[in-house]
Amino acid sequence: MYRYVIKRLLMLIPIIIGVSFLIYFIMDLAPGDIISQMAAEATEDQIQALRHQYGYDRSVFYRYALYMKNLARGDLGTSFLTNKPVWDMYRERLPATLKLALGAMIVSILISIPLGILSAVRSGTIWDNIGMVFALLGLSMPNFWLGLLLIILFSLKLGWLPSGGDTGFLSIILPAITIGTGHTAIMTRTTRSSMIDVIHQDYLRTARAKGVPEKYVIRKHAFKNALIPIITIIGTQLSVSLGGAVLTETVFAWPGVGRLIIDSVNQRDVPTVTGGIIMTTILISIMLLIVDLLYAYVDPRIKAQYLRKEKG
Amino acid sequence: MNDQEVVLDIRNLTVHYVLENETVEAVNDLSLQVAKGKTLGLVGETGAGKTTTALAILKLVPDPPGVIKGGSIKVGDKDILGLTKQQMEKIRGKDVSMIFQDPMTSLNPVFTVGEQIAESVLLHEHVSKTEAYEKARELLEMVGIPKFRASEYPHQFSGGMKQRVVIAIALACNPKFLIADEPTTALDVTIQAQVLELMKQLKEKYGTAMILITHDLGIVAEICDDVAVMYAGRIVEKGTLEEVFNRTCHPYTEGLFNSLPNIHRRHEDLVPIPGLMPDPTALPKGCSFAPRCSYVSAACLESQPDPREVSPTHTVRCKAYDTPGFRIMRGQHG
Amino acid sequence: MKQKILASRRYRKRSRFAEVWHRLIKNKGAVAGLFIIAMLALVAISVKYILDYDTQVIAQHISERLQKPSIHHLMGTDNFGRDIFFRLLYGARFSLSVGIVAVGIALTIGTTLGALAGYYGGATGEIIMRATDIFAAVPNLLMAIVIVTALGANTINLMIAVGVASVPQFVRVTRAAVLTVRTQEYVEAARAIGRNELAIIFFHILPNCLSPIIVMVTLRIASAIIAASSLSFLGIGVPPPTPEWGSMLSEGRRFLRGYSYITMFPGLAIMITVLAFNMVGDGLRDALDPKLKK
Numbered sequence: 001m002y003r004y005v006i007k008r009l010l011m012l013i014p015i016i017i018g019v020s021f022l023i024y025f026i027m028d029l030a031p032g033d034i035i036s037q038m039a040a041e042a043t044e045d046q047i048q049a050l051r052h053q054y055g056y057d058r059s060v061f062y063r064y065a066l067y068m069k070n071l072a073r074g075d076l077g078t079s080f081l082t083n084k085p086v087w088d089m090y091r092e093r094l095p096a097t098l099k100l101a102l103g104a105m106i107v108s109i110l111i112s113i114p115l116g117i118l119s120a121v122r123s124g125t126i127w128d129n130i131g132m133v134f135a136l137l138g139l140s141m142p143n144f145w146l147g148l149l150l151i152i153l154f155s156l157k158l159g160w161l162p163s164g165g166d167t168g169f170l171s172i173i174l175p176a177i178t179i180g181t182g183h184t185a186i187m188t189r190t191t192r193s194s195m196i197d198v199i200h201q202d203y204l205r206t207a208r209a210k211g212v213p214e215k216y217v218i219r220k221h222a223f224k225n226a227l228i229p230i231i232t233i234i235g236t237q238l239s240v241s242l243g244g245a246v247l248t249e250t251v252f253a254w255p256g257v258g259r260l261i262i263d264s265v266n267q268r269d270v271p272t273v274t275g276g277i278i279m280t281t282i283l284i285s286i287m288l289l290i291v292d293l294l295y296a297y298v299d300p301r302i303k304a305q306y307l308r309k310e311k312g
Numbered sequence: 313m314n315d316q317e318v319v320l321d322i323r324n325l326t327v328h329y330v331l332e333n334e335t336v337e338a339v340n341d342l343s344l345q346v347a348k349g350k351t352l353g354l355v356g357e358t359g360a361g362k363t364t365t366a367l368a369i370l371k372l373v374p375d376p377p378g379v380i381k382g383g384s385i386k387v388g389d390k391d392i393l394g395l396t397k398q399q400m401e402k403i404r405g406k407d408v409s410m411i412f413q414d415p416m417t418s419l420n421p422v423f424t425v426g427e428q429i430a431e432s433v434l435l436h437e438h439v440s441k442t443e444a445y446e447k448a449r450e451l452l453e454m455v456g457i458p459k460f461r462a463s464e465y466p467h468q469f470s471g472g473m474k475q476r477v478v479i480a481i482a483l484a485c486n487p488k489f490l491i492a493d494e495p496t497t498a499l500d501v502t503i504q505a506q507v508l509e510l511m512k513q514l515k516e517k518y519g520t521a522m523i524l525i526t527h528d529l530g531i532v533a534e535i536c537d538d539v540a541v542m543y544a545g546r547i548v549e550k551g552t553l554e555e556v557f558n559r560t561c562h563p564y565t566e567g568l569f570n571s572l573p574n575i576h577r578r579h580e581d582l583v584p585i586p587g588l589m590p591d592p593t594a595l596p597k598g599c600s601f602a603p604r605c606s607y608v609s610a611a612c613l614e615s616q617p618d619p620r621e622v623s624p625t626h627t628v629r630c631k632a633y634d635t636p637g638f639r640i641m642r643g644q645h646g
Numbered sequence: 647m648k649q650k651i652l653a654s655r656r657y658r659k660r661s662r663f664a665e666v667w668h669r670l671i672k673n674k675g676a677v678a679g680l681f682i683i684a685m686l687a688l689v690a691i692s693v694k695y696i697l698d699y700d701t702q703v704i705a706q707h708i709s710e711r712l713q714k715p716s717i718h719h720l721m722g723t724d725n726f727g728r729d730i731f732f733r734l735l736y737g738a739r740f741s742l743s744v745g746i747v748a749v750g751i752a753l754t755i756g757t758t759l760g761a762l763a764g765y766y767g768g769a770t771g772e773i774i775m776r777a778t779d780i781f782a783a784v785p786n787l788l789m790a791i792v793i794v795t796a797l798g799a800n801t802i803n804l805m806i807a808v809g810v811a812s813v814p815q816f817v818r819v820t821r822a823a824v825l826t827v828r829t830q831e832y833v834e835a836a837r838a839i840g841r842n843e844l845a846i847i848f849f850h851i852l853p854n855c856l857s858p859i860i861v862m863v864t865l866r867i868a869s870a871i872i873a874a875s876s877l878s879f880l881g882i883g884v885p886p887p888t889p890e891w892g893s894m895l896s897e898g899r900r901f902l903r904g905y906s907y908i909t910m911f912p913g914l915a916i917m918i919t920v921l922a923f924n925m926v927g928d929g930l931r932d933a934l935d936p937k938l939k940k
Contacts, residue, residue, distance in 0.1 A: 014776075015779065015780055015783055018776070018777075018779075018780035018783075019780055019783050019784060022780060022781070022784070023784065023792055026792050026793060026796045027792060027795065027796055028796075029796040029797070030795055030796045136675075136921065136924060136925065136928070137917075137921065139924070140868070140917050140920040140921035140924050141913075141917050141920075142872050142875060142876065142892075142895075142913060142916045142917065142920070144876065144879050144895065145895060145909070145912075145913030145916065145917065148895065148898075148899065148902065148909050148913070149909075149910075149913070151902060152902055152906045152909070156902060156903050156906075201417065202412065202414060202417035202418050203417060203418055203419055203420040203421070205372065205412065205418075206412065206418045206419065206420075206478070206481070207420070208372055208404065209370060209372060209404055209405065209409065209410040209412075210404060210405040210409075210431065210432045210435065210481065211400075211401045211402060211403070211404035211405035211406060211432070211435050211436065212401070212431070212435065213398075213401050214397070214401075221420055221423075224422045224423075225420070225421065225422055239785055240785060240786070242785060243784075243785020243786060243787045243788045244785070244787055244876075246787060246788070246791070246880065247787075247876055247879065247880070250879075250880060251899075261788070261791070262791070262880050262882075265791060265795050265880075265882060266881060266882070273791075273792075273795060277784065277788050277791070277792060280785070280788060281783050281784045281785070281788070284783065284785060285783050298422070299421070299422055300421070300422060300465040300467070301421060301465070301467050304465075304467070304468075
């Protein structure tokens with residue numbers, strides 16, 4: 001099994017190269033002369049020297065190779081704005097984003113799975129229908145709007161919770177609800193439909209015929225089989241939330257990597273945008289790999305598949 | 313049948329499935345008894361109501377559409393229909409076990425075979441997990457699967473072996489009686505023979521009473537002591553194996569035997585029973601078999617025939633016997 | 647011979663369409679969604695002729711700024727004195743067109759690539775799928791941000807950005823559907839008559855893959871609308887003073903205290919539109935599903 005994990009980790013590398021090339025290439029198309037932006041007060045000779053150093057007198061592929069060489073060393077370039085290494089800026093801001101994303105995801109899981117199971121067991125009843133309507137509303141709501149509404153209600157009208165910044169436990173609540181609502185909506189629906197598929201399976205009838213009490217039939221026998229799609233959606237949602245963190249962090253002035261990226265976009269700080277998006281994508285790819293490997297723990301048939309792939 | 317200990321006693325059982333626009337009268341006024349250590353073959357075509365009867369014994373009839381409309385079921389001295397859910401859970405797997413038709417889907421894919429057998433033991437007996445798991449391994453051996461395979465998953469077993477595991481689960485707690493719903497139908501013929509042989513051995517070893525549901529008369533001949541023939545939710549004939557096979561009374565049973573291909577008479581045409589089983593949502597008020605019966609008379613169309621004793625152990629529901637001296641053609645070879 | 651085969655396929659499709667339509671109508675949510683979409687489409691098409699863009703939608707009337715909703719201004723005015731209701735109506739035009747064009751782009755590129763990958767397999771398929779994986783590794787919104795940053799922020803580029811970011815989904819769905827369909831017998835039959843490969847792909851295989859693609863179209867229009875308004879909210883979508891719902895929300899941020907109506911209405915508009923598409927998409931998914939669960 002370890003060999004399979006290593007193999008998958010190595011397969012990440014072409015993806016990382018591909019993604020960084022894609023993003024670098026597109027960003028390179030951005031208008032504006034990078035060099036003159038970087039060195040507004042330099043002489044013409046110095047500008048030419050900089051041009052050469054950064055490869056702007058050569059093709060984009062050369063520049064990309066240079067960039068990748070630096071990337072391998074952990075150097076993502078330097079911000080136009082702050083002159084600090086992009087890597088440092090990203091690393092500084094990452095914990096805030098992770099705090100938010102993971103916190104929201106954990107709370108969502110705790111709410112959506114029991115709700116999804118309940119909806120599935122009571123499928124077709126009024127509770128199920130109400131629940132599904134709420135779920136639909138939750139995932140149709142633009143999350144930046146939800147954030148603003150929450151601020152209007154809880155910060156401005158009621159004054160209970162702060163409206164921005166990472167200032168402690170209270171300040172994480174509103175942004176987490178903002179992100180979490182979408183997750184909960186989608187994950188409740190997925191849990192429900194996955195459980196409904198499983199509930200008609202014959203092996204549950206065998207379990208009942210054995211005398212397994214009904215609640216264990218659902219919680220133990222059925223649920224474990226329903227997990228695969230649920231895990232998949234958790235993975236997808238985590239990556240969506242890292243991407244969409246941009247919005248929530250903007251609304252709540254949260255000092256995370258999302259806001260770093262969008263501020264850099266607005267200030268034409270190209271290296272930071274490029275580096276930020278590449279780093280975020282790498283992070284997401286690793287997370288999805290972990291999710292993929294988790295399947296093997298849940299479903300022995302998938303584990304068998306992985307082991308077979310390992311041998312051949 | 314009354315002098316031995318009766319393990320299962322069903323009287324006048326009626327089970328209907330109530331749907332939006334119609335009601336399926338699956339089981340109607342059914343009565344049967346199974347004595348300790350005996351095997352009853354419940355024979356009939358698909359749709360006759362055999363599985364519903366079996367599910368009713370364990371109160372596993374799917375509850376939204378299914379309703380037990382009347383009758384009584386007793387296992388040993390316990391009145392099944394009066395028991396609560398918790399009490400039923402104690403009985404299932406312990407006093408009565410059931411094995412189902414399709415082994416491919418009967419086992420939970422995410423738990424090992426050993427875990428699934430051990431679960432049955434843990435539910436009903438006060439032993440530790442290790443002891444339960446050890447018992448599970450012994451049971452595997454008993455059904456002919458090497459002990460070490462207890463840690464494997466269902467997808468690693470073939471169909472025949474899966475069914476053996478299912479049998480192991482069913483017998484784990486030594487039930488008084490076992491319901492086997494077409495246990496070999498989904499298997500290859502050679503595997504069928506193996507599984508049947510296994511069931512025979514276990515039956516002898518443990519003295520478990522059994523209801524074997526099947527549409528295959530050959531299997532009935534192999535393993536059953538008594539036979540009950542079901543048609544459109546009713547038992548139309550029941551008796552010992554010898555009686556039903558050699559002194560067949562009901563026209564439907566006769567039809568079943570006649571439709572079997574005979575290797576010694578290969579050149580003759582096959583003789584199926586003409587017509588189809590009646591629609592269970594619209595059963596006729598007369599005998600359900602009348603439209604297809606070659607002995608039908610006017611009285612048959614008026615009302616359902618009552619059970620009539622041909623011998624202390626042999627009962628048939630057929631109005632033709634109102635006429636004394638009536639015999640059907642088949643099965644007069646002593 | 648050829649005529650008979652085509653005719654029988656067309657006959658099958660017509661009755662299947664009617665069957666799906668009947669199942670869809672039974673779903674109350676889907677019907678509500680269709681109604682809302684129809685209304686929105688009506689607004690989007692007619693608003694150009696009802697309102698004068700320059701005077702009523704983008705012109706500033708500072709004397710009337712920040713008025714709460716009243717009969718004169720059904721949803722109040724923003725801080726430039728512009729009538730929010732009118733801007734909302736015009737915004738429907740933008741949102742719907744961005745959504746539809748973006749998904750149109752994604753659909754065209756995505757299904758072609760997916761069909762080729764699924765039908766030919768082999769090296770072509772591998773290359774297309776690896777490229778798709780790389781594209782899909784970047785989160786949707788970030789991909790759109792990258793494209794808009796590179797190309798500049800205007801309506802067309804917004805459509806391109808959101809559209810291109812949605813391509814991977816269509817590639818995957820189409821490829822999966824094609825893989826299932828291409829092993830069916832009627833494909834063999836078409837080949838046996840001698841149809842050329844491209845014709846087979848477009849006339850025989852794709853029509854039978856439509857179900858998941860149609861569902862995906864509906865759902866992706868919903869997410870495209872959210873993506874477009876997200877980008878506008880962030881300030882990198884449509885340029886001001888365009889009345890896009892997302893940018894209206896962003897403008898309202900400064901006036902949350904006391905003038906919350908500026909943010910309420912555009913957000914509500916987005917939610918209702920997206921909800922409508924999601925309900926139709928859900929309904930379509932259920933109506934097209936052969937194994938009806940009930």
